[in-house]
Amino acid sequence: MDEDERYSRQQLIPGWDQFKLDTSSAVLAGIGAIGSYVATVLVSSGIKKLTIIDFDTIETSNLNRQLLFKDEDVGKSKSETAAKRLKEINPNIKIDFFHKKMQDVSVSVYEQADVIVACLDTFIDRRWINSMAVRVKKPLVMGGMFAFLGNAQVIIPHETACFECQPLVPEEELAQACSPFGEERKKDRKEIEIGPPLPAVAPLSSIIGGIMAQEALKLILELGEKLTNYLFYDGLNNAVTIIELEKSKECPACGEMYKLEQIEFVALSTETVKDFRMRLMLTYGLEKPDLMFQGKILDIESFLEDAIKTDKAVIFVLDKNLAQPIKIVLQISD
Ligand SMILES: [Zn+2]
Numbered sequence: 001m002d003e004d005e006r007y008s009r010q011q012l013i014p015g016w017d018q019f020k021l022d023t024s025s026a027v028l029a030g031i032g033a034i035g036s037y038v039a040t041v042l043v044s045s046g047i048k049k050l051t052i053i054d055f056d057t058i059e060t061s062n063l064n065r066q067l068l069f070k071d072e073d074v075g076k077s078k079s080e081t082a083a084k085r086l087k088e089i090n091p092n093i094k095i096d097f098f099h100k101k102m103q104d105v106s107v108s109v110y111e112q113a114d115v116i117v118a119c120l121d122t123f124i125d126r127r128w129i130n131s132m133a134v135r136v137k138k139p140l141v142m143g144g145m146f147a148f149l150g151n152a153q154v155i156i157p158h159e160t161a162c163f164e165c166q167p168l169v170p171e172e173e174l175a176q177a178c179s180p181f182g183e184e185r186k187k188d189r190k191e192i193e194i195g196p197p198l199p200a201v202a203p204l205s206s207i208i209g210g211i212m213a214q215e216a217l218k219l220i221l222e223l224g225e226k227l228t229n230y231l232f233y234d235g236l237n238n239a240v241t242i243i244e245l246e247k248s249k250e251c252p253a254c255g256e257m258y259k260l261e262q263i264e265f266v267a268l269s270t271e272t273v274k275d276f277r278m279r280l281m282l283t284y285g286l287e288k289p290d291l292m293f294q295g296k297i298l299d300i301e302s303f304l305e306d307a308i309k310t311d312k313a314v315i316f317v318l319d320k321n322l323a324q325p326i327k328i329v330l331q332i333s334d
Contacts, residue, residue, distance in 0.1 A: 003092065006046070016221060016223070018046060020222070021045060021046050021048070021217070021220055024047055024048055024049075024114040024115070024220045025048055025050070025051065025114055026042055026051070026115045027053065027110055027116045027117070028050060028051065028117045029053045029054075029116065029120060029129050030054055030118060030121070031052050031054045031066075031068070031078050031082045032054075032056070032062065032078070032119060032121070032205075033062075033065040033200055033205030033209070034119040034145065034205045034208050034209040035117075035119035036066050036068040036205075037206050037209025037213065038119060038209050038212050038216065039052060039068070039086055041213035041214075041217070042216060043086045043093045044090055046093070047093060047220070048093070049093065049096070050094075050095050051097070051109060051113065052079045052095065052096070053079065053097070053098045054078045054082075054099070055099055055100050056077075056078045057075055057077055057078060058073045058075065058078055058081060059074060061197070064200075064201070064202060065200055065202040068082045068085045068086070069085075077097075077099045079097035079098060079099045080097055083095045083097040102125070102128070102129060107132075107136065110133070110136045110138065111138075113138055114138070114139075114219075114220055115139050115140075115220060116132075116133050116138050116139070116141070117141045117142075117212060117213075117216050118130075118140060118141070118142045118143075119143060119212070120144070121198065126142060126144070127253070130142070130155065130164060130253055131164075131253045133155060133162075134162055134253050134254045137157050137158065138157070139154065139155065139219050140155040140157070140162075141153075141155075141219070142163060142212075143209070143211065144208070145200060145205060146198055146199065146200075147199040148204055148234065148235035148236040149233065150207060150235070151208070151230060151233065152208055152212050153166075153227060153229070153231065153245070154219070154226045154227045157254060159247070160226075161229075161245035161246055161247045162254040164248075164251050165248040165253075165254060165255075166230060166243075166248075203235065204233075207233060207235065208233065215227050230242070230243040230245055250292065250295055250316070262314065262327045262328065262329050263326065263328050263329070264328070265328050265329070266331050266332075266333055267331070267332050267333070268332070268333060269332050269334050271304050272301065272303050272304065273299065273302055274301065275304075276291070276304055277291060280326075284317075284319075284321075284322075285321065286319040286321050286322070287319060287320060288319065288320075289319035290317075290318045290319070291317060292316040292317075292325075293314075304330070304332060305332050312329055314330075315329075316328070
């Protein structure tokens with residue numbers, strides 16, 4: 001087959017560089033409804049290599065929207081079956097698959113990608129892939145859906161807001177841990193129970209999958225504006241809302257301060273936050289520091305013991321005289 005002919009229509013687009021696609025690779029985490037669509041687009045468009053990661057098997061209830069799968073596939077591996085179908089669509093593409101949890105795939109697989117695309121349905125998995133993208137410093141395209149509602153976002157680690165910088169993740173989810181940077185945070189990570197099945201339809205997955213695939217292509221081709229804010233789509237009312245996101249310095253995944261060296265302090269149970277702050281001001285020559293615990297600034301009138309309610313709490317000290325926060329491990333003695 002004439003490969004120039006295959007890609008001839010997209011090459012009519014100003015700025016389209018097929019060579020860039022032909023030398024790029026993507027990792028796709030999750031090949032359900034949205035993932036099937038993203039994979040089909042990337043493979044049809046002529047990306048060099050696609051790596052699919054999914055440990056799931058195909059169920060009858062997937063067939064209304066997971067367009068790469070047929071009746072006869074029920075019970076088979078999603079990643080393997082998708083790889084086979086995608087090879088039929090475009091035999092020129094190198095397609096690897098891992099029928100595994102993404103957490104069990106070697107870091108080197110993520111490191112080698114030019115872009116990571118995550119089509120995952122749980123917060124814990126999204127948080128994990130986000131922290132992996134931050135760790136290997138690769139652009140991440142994320143998205144999800146619920147019935148006729150969908151969202152999409154592009155994350156450029158250390159440049160734009162990551163999944164955890166944004167205020168849209170429920171706080172109880174943020175309180176859990178999955179950053180590969182922090183072993184102690186990892187330890188108290190709770191497993192989220194897989195809840196009841198979520199409502200899902202084909203058109204929404206094609207729309208969100210289409211936006212995500214488009215963002216992945218734009219990243220590779222270095223075309224247009226990146227969707228680094230949060231796009232929210234309501235299919236029932238044909239409404240698109242873009243929520244502006246800001247990168248957060250206190251972010252548990254991409255914030256700098258979680259990597260700092262820590263300093264140990266002992267405080268008395270009778271000390272207030274104000275008393276302790278005064279000590280820090282004298283010790284470090286600070287002007288008016290804020291003390292932050294678990295992402296919140298402590299009320300200076302409260303007693304330290306009441307404010308932090310845990311032994312060996314990690315507190316960050318923020319002050320305009322500091323180029324970066326001071327990380328303190330605080331022990332309270334009676
Ligand atoms: Zn972040």
